[in-house]
Amino acid sequence: MAASSCRSAGPANGPTSPKAHKSWKERDFAGLWIGSRRDQPQKGLMRARTLLLDLRAGAAGGLGGVLELRGELGASRGSEGATVLCAPKPQAVVTRTAAVTSWRVSGAALRLQLALPEQSGETACGIRFPLGESCEGRGLSDGSIELSCGQEAFTLRRVSLTGTWSFDEERAERSGDTVVQRLRFHLVQADLSLSGAVDDIRIHMSGDEQNYRCNGRLRYDRQARHLLAGKLAGRQIILNVGAAEPKGGPCQGDLSLPETITGQWNPLEDRLVLKIGEDERSLWRRP
Numbered sequence: 001m002a003a004s005s006c007r008s009a010g011p012a013n014g015p016t017s018p019k020a021h022k023s024w025k026e027r028d029f030a031g032l033w034i035g036s037r038r039d040q041p042q043k044g045l046m047r048a049r050t051l052l053l054d055l056r057a058g059a060a061g062g063l064g065g066v067l068e069l070r071g072e073l074g075a076s077r078g079s080e081g082a083t084v085l086c087a088p089k090p091q092a093v094v095t096r097t098a099a100v101t102s103w104r105v106s107g108a109a110l111r112l113q114l115a116l117p118e119q120s121g122e123t124a125c126g127i128r129f130p131l132g133e134s135c136e137g138r139g140l141s142d143g144s145i146e147l148s149c150g151q152e153a154f155t156l157r158r159v160s161l162t163g164t165w166s167f168d169e170e171r172a173e174r175s176g177d178t179v180v181q182r183l184r185f186h187l188v189q190a191d192l193s194l195s196g197a198v199d200d201i202r203i204h205m206s207g208d209e210q211n212y213r214c215n216g217r218l219r220y221d222r223q224a225r226h227l228l229a230g231k232l233a234g235r236q237i238i239l240n241v242g243a244a245e246p247k248g249g250p251c252q253g254d255l256s257l258p259e260t261i262t263g264q265w266n267p268l269e270d271r272l273v274l275k276i277g278e279d280e281r282s283l284w285r286r287p
Helices: 003-009 122-130
Strands: 031-042 046-055 063-077 090-108 111-112 118-121 134-139 144-148 152-158 164-173 176-191 193-205 219-233 236-246 260-266 271-276 281-286
Touching: 031 144, 046 144, 046 152, 063 118, 063 122, 090 122, 111 144, 118 122, 176 219, 176 271, 176 281, 236 271
Parallel strands: none
Antiparallel strands: 031 046, 031 152, 046 063, 063 090, 090 111, 090 118, 111 134, 134 144, 144 152, 164 176, 164 281, 176 193, 193 219, 219 236, 236 260, 260 271, 271 281
16 A cells, blocks of 8 residues: 555644643533544554544533544555555554543543453554553643543544535436436534535436426436434434425426434544435535
């Protein structure tokens, strides 16, 4: 694998110099946090780590959650046949997940005790991605968290669903026509509440060179916008879909979506998997 194979982890984030912290409270640590590091531990080997900290506040106070470390190893000359020795293949991926068993917050200081981590992926490569038994951290004035877990240190930043998430599908109908569906979920997250809208765009293209009756052309579009309101529970999503607001035009018809859409957010891959009716759709955040 070429050195660029680890680029998804982003730029290196090593330990930073001390910064004055804002006034942090226990609830300020709740949320989803991500940080990344990348280095070259030995000649010919690229290593990337992405840490996800998922902390949730309980109804009676306190914090709980999980810490997930995704590690990638890549041979810098993988395209020429070089391999990662612990795999062995040009690229290896390891995921280590540990539950938070206890915590302590004192002002901006945070301490987490971790359970024994579960591991998936290339087991033999796990030694390259240690977690340790506990993590020490502190909140900084810019809203980020410095966190050290064993030998690993990260700068974590809060992540949110706010943005535009896209799905595109092209399918052939029995008639021979081609239908392209484009879904654009425009979401705004405020604490655990979600709001926004989804644009449903469907493009029909004639497969027999016969014009459509509604507009006399070989193609027509149908578009509608639905308002959304929902909530986020950890990484689980529930969206309530409002009535369609169709765009005017000679070929418009009913464009309906289910009243409720559920799904899961995968922050490490920045991907949404939504259950829309009987179908499962994988959406990616638009830049």
